[in-house]
Amino acid sequence: MHVVFYRNLNLGHAGSPNREQLEGALKAGGAAQVKSFQTNGTVLFKAEDPEGVVAAAAGELVAVAGYADAAIVRPLADLEGLLALGVFEKHESPRTYRETVTFFQGGKKPSWSMPWTNSKDDVDVLHIGDGIALSLIRKPRNSAGSPTFELERATGGVATTRTRGSIDRLLKAAATWR
Incomplete structure (x- = not known):
């Protein structure tokens, strides 16, 4: 799947x-x-x-x-394995607005040391795997940080982001659909 x-x-x-x-x-x-x-x-x-x-x-x-x-295709098993790493649980913070999963392709791999925080201090990229990044975003004022923007800027490719909640719901729906 x-x-x-x-x-x-x-x-x-x-x-x-x-x-x-x-x-x-x-x-x-x-x-x-x-x-x-x-x-x-x-x-x-x-x-x-x-x-x-x-x-x-x-x-x-x-x-x-x-x-x-753009359309980015991933095996469902990649998502299951990635969330099983427990990355978000290791970086819990009261400042977090959303936990996100960003899918990216094209361009180069970011050369950041993990975890990486952008200059606006509203995105923390915690983990980068094969075309997938796990991030925390903050919403210090009226707009939240954008891991999509940060990854597109760093890679020169394209990216799209979903919340961890969306990915969790997707995995639950997939389990009943198999």
């Missing part, structure tokens, strides 16, 4: 497909089963060639909704 994380996709909003269009594009691309999760462009799917399915679906998403942003 795999998950595709679409960047800047909000189901039903201008420039984004609705749930039926998103799931239909992945099925037309060759996915055996598809389940859109929440409204943030996170989709569980089963396929022999997951990257090929997402690539094939890209043209359909442009045609039906004008959506043409």
